[in-house]
Amino acid sequence: MHKKLNKLKPKQLDELFNNFHEKEFANFDCLTCANCCKTLGPRLSNIDIERLAKNQKIKISDFFENYLKIDEDNDVIFNNLPCPFLMDDNYCSVYKNRPKACREYPHTNQKNIKSILKLCVKNSETCPVVKNIFLKLKKI
DSSP: OHHHHHTSOHHHHHHHHHHHHHHHHHTOOGGGTOHHHHHOOOOOOHHHHHHHHHHHTSOHHHHHHHHEEEOTTSOEEESSSSOTTBOTTSOBTTGGGOOHHHHHTTOTTSSOGGGGHHHHHHHTTTOHHHHHHHHHHHTO
């Protein structure tokens, strides 16, 4: 599959992914799943941390102590899964202030898909929509 997709021109691949992304997400309610929030921990930037701490009305140092840790790759991530801001109904309590990685997930509508193809394949293990996109791509 990778070889077939890698043979496409970057613009063609982006267009394919974007079209499938739009169609698949139009027919899927993420609130029925929330698997990404339950099983994946986003990498948090300083801007994300500042925004979330402000949202929680606590100091950055307290936010770090209560919610974050540094992983083996030296990335700042949430200290527990599921995401501490995922509510029982699968809504995000910080949706308007969610991290950039959450805003961009699952990355199937981004430009230059070719450069993140491995990541998209990995996301197909977590996200049923991405899995469907790859199933449709196989038929092409």
